[in-house]
Amino acid sequence: MSDRARVMLWRIAILVVLLGAWEWLTGIKAISRTPGLYWIDPFFISRPSTIARRFAYLCSDNVRLSLPQMALSTVQSTLWGFLVGVSTGFAAGLVLGRHARLARVLEPYIIAFNSLPRIALVPLVTMVFGFGLLAKVVLAWTIVFFIVFFNTFQGVRAVDVELVHSARFLGAGERQIMRTVIVPSALAWTFAALTPSISFALIGVVVGELLGGESGGGLGYLITQSLGTLNAADMMVALVSLGAIGIVMALGIKQIERRLLRWRPEYAERG
Amino acid sequence: MIGGLVSPSSGSVIIDGTVVAGVAPPRVGYVFQKDTVFPWRTVGRNIAVGLEYRGIPPSERMRRVREAIALAGLEGFEDAFPATLSGGMRQRVALMRTLVVDPEILLMDEPFGALDTHTKLTLHAELLALWERRRQTVVFVTHDLSEAITLADRVVVMTRRPGRLKLVHEVKLARPRDVIGLRESDEYAREYGRLWHVLGEELDVAHGHRA
Numbered sequence: 001m002s003d004r005a006r007v008m009l010w011r012i013a014i015l016v017v018l019l020g021a022w023e024w025l026t027g028i029k030a031i032s033r034t035p036g037l038y039w040i041d042p043f044f045i046s047r048p049s050t051i052a053r054r055f056a057y058l059c060s061d062n063v064r065l066s067l068p069q070m071a072l073s074t075v076q077s078t079l080w081g082f083l084v085g086v087s088t089g090f091a092a093g094l095v096l097g098r099h100a101r102l103a104r105v106l107e108p109y110i111i112a113f114n115s116l117p118r119i120a121l122v123p124l125v126t127m128v129f130g131f132g133l134l135a136k137v138v139l140a141w142t143i144v145f146f147i148v149f150f151n152t153f154q155g156v157r158a159v160d161v162e163l164v165h166s167a168r169f170l171g172a173g174e175r176q177i178m179r180t181v182i183v184p185s186a187l188a189w190t191f192a193a194l195t196p197s198i199s200f201a202l203i204g205v206v207v208g209e210l211l212g213g214e215s216g217g218g219l220g221y222l223i224t225q226s227l228g229t230l231n232a233a234d235m236m237v238a239l240v241s242l243g244a245i246g247i248v249m250a251l252g253i254k255q256i257e258r259r260l261l262r263w264r265p266e267y268a269e270r271g
Numbered sequence: 272m273i274g275g276l277v278s279p280s281s282g283s284v285i286i287d288g289t290v291v292a293g294v295a296p297p298r299v300g301y302v303f304q305k306d307t308v309f310p311w312r313t314v315g316r317n318i319a320v321g322l323e324y325r326g327i328p329p330s331e332r333m334r335r336v337r338e339a340i341a342l343a344g345l346e347g348f349e350d351a352f353p354a355t356l357s358g359g360m361r362q363r364v365a366l367m368r369t370l371v372v373d374p375e376i377l378l379m380d381e382p383f384g385a386l387d388t389h390t391k392l393t394l395h396a397e398l399l400a401l402w403e404r405r406r407q408t409v410v411f412v413t414h415d416l417s418e419a420i421t422l423a424d425r426v427v428v429m430t431r432r433p434g435r436l437k438l439v440h441e442v443k444l445a446r447p448r449d450v451i452g453l454r455e456s457d458e459y460a461r462e463y464g465r466l467w468h469v470l471g472e473e474l475d476v477a478h479g480h481r482a
Contacts (some may be wrong), residue, residue: 184311
């Protein structure tokens, strides 16, 4: 068996064991036949079978706001927040990385803003941007921007001066140095920030949705709604969906990274 | 200093009547001691980069890069990334990348310092052959006496810190030179002995200071 298959097999085994234990343990009664007395109460953590049933129901047309619609809303806001955050963070990192004086002037402001707990910004963002897509994108942006900015900034500072010198000797102007030396060199650092950025964009969006109510939509809304009706199964449906979205997005980033950084030895094509 | 990276503490560097100030003058090529090949570009695109900077059209660029790759014996590695090459091959790419823009003055700062003797000798032969084609002015910094005698017309010996001129010595060996045969000749031995002695004096000074 190949190494890949072996790893896959173990992954599936872990999933099966966990789900099996969950289903089984939440089915054991403390006192037989007395309703409501369980060793582990499915009221709080639900059961895989119930979750699957709720999943199917929430995907059906019987609900006003279906699960795919909510997931789409969350994914959409996350991608926008991610894209805006990454592009602005990357640009700011490049500019400040190349202008040491400006970076020094702005440093206290950047640190101060970055140390603000983002959740403290939620009421303000809501006040300004309301409950919709825009508010969620702004929240994701406030987190992603700084992660990407700091990494790109470090990446630009870490560029080998001798590479810059040799580009200059080969006749490069400042813009050419930026394009052919600084950007490709800093990209490796920027990419290191992208996988966590996707998770953080998702955090920003879901926090916005928790507060946003129905007009914000999304999986965060499903969670608050489930809290209101004390429905653990629906909450689990939302959490599992968020996990799945996270995995898919992280894999997507990895693919782009593999393509753009294929010059690095760890991505060298084999064979 | 000739490249304009460092300013002279006194005096000035003049190339063809123009004083070198600050940035790298366009007609000077520089091969660094450290590997400065761009790791994110393939061999072909590394060699092309200087032509790209100068706005040479792609077709002309392709032609000159192909020529350079053939000259350096890098055929088949055009699309390889530097991470997959040996140190000698990478330095060859760096050399061709500099030569392909045709500089009038070539500065080489211990370019073969990190290579093993075999690779070094091969690159000496290649450098001599390339030089015979264009006969640029080459300023070559080295700590390797054999390398200096093999390549140079004129050897300038520097003192220990603060690095002043100690001796300017003309190497009277016929060209074109054969890097292997050369070392077996009596002339080579004589040049070597003379310069070795001068270097030895510098070492004696060093001992004197330490004692």
